[in-house]
Amino acid sequence: MRVFHVSVAGGLLFAAAVLLGGCKQDDAGTQTPPANDGATPRAGSAAVPTLRVNPALNEVKVSWSAVPKADGYRLYWRESAPVDSDSPTIDLGANVTTYLHTGLTGGTTYHYRLAALFTSDEGEWSAEAVAVPSAFRRVLSDAAQ
Numbered sequence: 001m002r003v004f005h006v007s008v009a010g011g012l013l014f015a016a017a018v019l020l021g022g023c024k025q026d027d028a029g030t031q032t033p034p035a036n037d038g039a040t041p042r043a044g045s046a047a048v049p050t051l052r053v054n055p056a057l058n059e060v061k062v063s064w065s066a067v068p069k070a071d072g073y074r075l076y077w078r079e080s081a082p083v084d085s086d087s088p089t090i091d092l093g094a095n096v097t098t099y100l101h102t103g104l105t106g107g108t109t110y111h112y113r114l115a116a117l118f119t120s121d122e123g124e125w126s127a128e129a130v131a132v133p134s135a136f137r138r139v140l141s142d143a144a145q
Contacts (some may be wrong), residue, residue: 025062044143047065047068047116049064049066049073049114049116049126050064050065051126052064053112055133056130056133057106057134058100058134059104061099061101062099062100062131063097064098064126066097067116067123069118070116070117070118070123071117072093072116073092073094073096074089074091074115075092075113076088076112076114076115077084077101077110077111077113078111079110079111080111081128082111083112083113095134104133105133107132107133109130111129111130112128112131113127113129114130121138
């Protein structure tokens with residue numbers, strides 16, 4: 001059974017679904033969902049970062065929109081989908097909105113997701129972005145013109 005909670009904050013509509021089977025219920029009847037295992041983005045953050053990737057020679061430039069009041073960001077990445085809580089992470093500062101992921105293997109597919117950090121909690125994860133860095137440097141010569 002799913003319960004949908006809908007609220008309005010600052011003119012924005014938020015909706016969250018909770019699977020009751022795993023919820024705890026206190027004496028007052030308040031439902032508490034189980035801890036997030038990282039495989040599912042956490043709900044309730046004010047803004048979800050928009051993730052962009054730009055592959056280059058053996059590297060990927062990852063950039064995102066700043067999230068108001070974020071204390072930092074956690075970039076999840078992996079060579080195979082899906083990106084989840086077991087994926088390698090890179091923690092970045094609050095004023096950072098670009099990361100150059102270097103030392104990658106050209107021609108390999110890399111998957112990325114990003115979460116804003118708030119004190120001791122993670123915000124909702126971004127949508128997954130995928131990039132394939134090039135393995136060869138493009139060389140133009142005058143003879144080719």
